[in-house]
Amino acid sequence: MPLPLALRVDALLPVLLGVTLVWFLAMGHYALRHRVYPGFRTLVFAEFIGLGVVGTVFLRAGLGDTSTIIFTTNFLLLTQPVLVHRGFGAYARVPRLHTGTKRWMVFAFLVSLFQFCDVAFAPDLTRRVLVFSSALTLLHLRVGFGLLWRAKRPLPGLRLVCASYVVSAGLGGMRLVSALGGYGLSYSQMLRVDTVLAAFVLVRILQSVLELYAAFTMNSSMLEDELKLATAQIEQMAHTDALTGALNRRGLNMAGPEALRRSGEADRPAAVLMLDLDHFKDVNDTHGHAAGDEVLRAAALLWTDQLRRDDVFARYGGEEFVVVAPMTAEAEGVALAERMRSAIARHRFAVLRGSRLTVSVGVSGGVCGSLGQLLKSADAALYEAKQTGRDKVIFHAPGEMAECGASGERI
Numbered sequence: 487m488p489l490p491l492a493l494r495v496d497a498l499l500p501v502l503l504g505v506t507l508v509w510f511l512a513m514g515h516y517a518l519r520h521r522v523y524p525g526f527r528t529l530v531f532a533e534f535i536g537l538g539v540v541g542t543v544f545l546r547a548g549l550g551d552t553s554t555i556i557f558t559t560n561f562l563l564l565t566q567p568v569l570v571h572r573g574f575g576a577y578a579r580v581p582r583l584h585t586g587t588k589r590w591m592v593f594a595f596l597v598s599l600f601q602f603c604d605v606a607f608a609p610d611l612t613r614r615v616l617v618f619s620s621a622l623t624l625l626h627l628r629v630g631f632g633l634l635w636r637a638k639r640p641l642p643g644l645r646l647v648c649a650s651y652v653v654s655a656g657l658g659g660m661r662l663v664s665a666l667g668g669y670g671l672s673y674s675q676m677l678r679v680d681t682v683l684a685a686f687v688l689v690r691i692l693q694s695v696l697e698l699y700a701a702f703t704m705n706s707s708m709l710e711d712e713l714k715l716a717t718a719q720i721e722q723m724a725h726t727d728a729l730t731g732a733l734n735r736r737g738l739n740m741a742g743p744e745a746l747r748r749s750g751e752a753d754r755p756a757a758v759l760m761l762d763l764d765h766f767k768d769v770n771d772t773h774g775h776a777a778g779d780e781v782l783r784a785a786a787l788l789w790t791d792q793l794r795r796d797d798v799f800a801r802y803g804g805e806e807f808v809v810v811a812p813m814t815a816e817a818e819g820v821a822l823a824e825r826m827r828s829a830i831a832r833h834r835f836a837v838l839r840g841s842r843l844t845v846s847v848g849v850s851g852g853v854c855g856s857l858g859q860l861l862k863s864a865d866a867a868l869y870e871a872k873q874t875g876r877d878k879v880i881f882h883a884p885g886e887m888a889e890c891g892a893s894g895e896r897i
Contacts, residue, residue: 496547496677498687499540505694506536513701523708525576529701532569536694538562551609551673557602560618564594567625567651570697571633577704578637578644590625597621612669616662623658626651642707643700650693657686727801729779730786738800738808742857745798745812750853757819757851758860759809760868761789761826764844764876766805773838780837785845788829792822808861816851816881823847823879831877844877855884 510533517527542559549555571580572587580586597617604614630651633644661682671680725737733741742758749756763769763785770778782805789807793799798810809826811819827845834840848868850860867882874880 493684495684502691503540505691509533509694509698525573529573535562535566553602553606556605557598560601561598567629571629579639580636615665615669619658619662623655626655642703646696647700650696654689732786733800741798742810745810749812754813755815755853757811757814758864759823760848760864761807762846763805777837789826792825819849819851823849846871846876847879849881
């Protein structure tokens with residue numbers, strides 16, 4: 487009894503050819519005109535192999551089971567899942583992907599060579615179906631389970647693709663079991679009445695659609711991730727001093743009030759330190775601005791080592807730096823300033839041929855106050871330190887403390 491049209495291989499092959507051609511043209515056009523990530527072009531090549539598979543199937547129907555046709559058909563059919571694994575594996579960051587691809591390509595070649603020898607020296611269709619079904623099932627299981635098992639970065643659509651390969655591996659296993667009792671169909675009969683093979687072709691059609699969806703969604707997802715990273719880097723650059731890596735004035739104006747707000751909500755004092763390298767103009771005049779830049783970088787690094795993770799550190803301008811230390815009492819703020827002063831005083835700057843520098847520090851703080859208020863008070867303390875001999879720490883309490891609002895600013 488003739489089978490329904492949808493379950494005949496020869497009826498499904500033109501559909502598979504159309505879907506594969508559209509897949510290949512769409513992906514190829516996109517790869518030529520847009521940025522794609524490692525694996526995308528491999529997937530395009532895998533679909534090109536798929537076109538070759540359909541072509542050789544039609545050639546085999548016309549030319550018969552020649553050794554060359556059998557070898558080519560089998561090798562292309564086995565190569566495609568190897569390339570699919572490599573393409574999606576590159577997106578999913580599967581380890582040792584290149585080595586695994588080479589090994590499985592050799593496996594596909596050896597299986598195809600065995601099929602070639604079978605036709606050339608001792609033709610046995612049942613044996614060929616058994617060998618080929620076993621190999622193809624193994625390769626589809628590798629895609630279905632291996633990708634998810636070893637993926638370091640699961641991406642949208644990958645689970646659907648892997649699930650489709652598990653289904654096709656199951657069909658391959660069914661074909662293997664059915665052939666164990668002997669495969670008595672000729673090639674032309676196989677295209678008409680092999681229901682398991684027809685189901686496999688139908689799944690392959692759906693699989694191609696899923697692969698197209700997954701490839702585009704994965705590539706788009708990675709583009710979005712890269713865009714977010716670039717945006718974050720630009721935002722960080724906008725708030726960071728390029729020379730020292732500390733925050734700039736804009737970054738201070740954003741992070742400083744937030745640190746004060748946390749202290750205000752906890753009803754804890756905060757400290758603000760203003761540091762200024764002594765006689766820094768002499769460094770630039772004597773050693774040059776490049777040496778001055780190196781001194782600023784070294785000083786910023788020395789001071790960063792003295793700070794806690796929650797402390798806000800910024801270059802205020804020129805050789806001036808600011809620290810906003812939340813949850814820090816007056817004595818703790820002065821002790822921090824003294825450690826930062828000592829770190830500079832002990833350090834020998836290589837760019838200055840081993841010479842030392844000093845720093846003056848003004849400190850202010852209290853339970854509450856605006857950033858501007860505390861900076862003004864710390865600046866006054868710094869001015870006093872400069873006027874009374876430099877290389878010292880001076881504390882000034884804010885002259886006018888206001889009640890705290892939710893933002894830590896004056897109200």
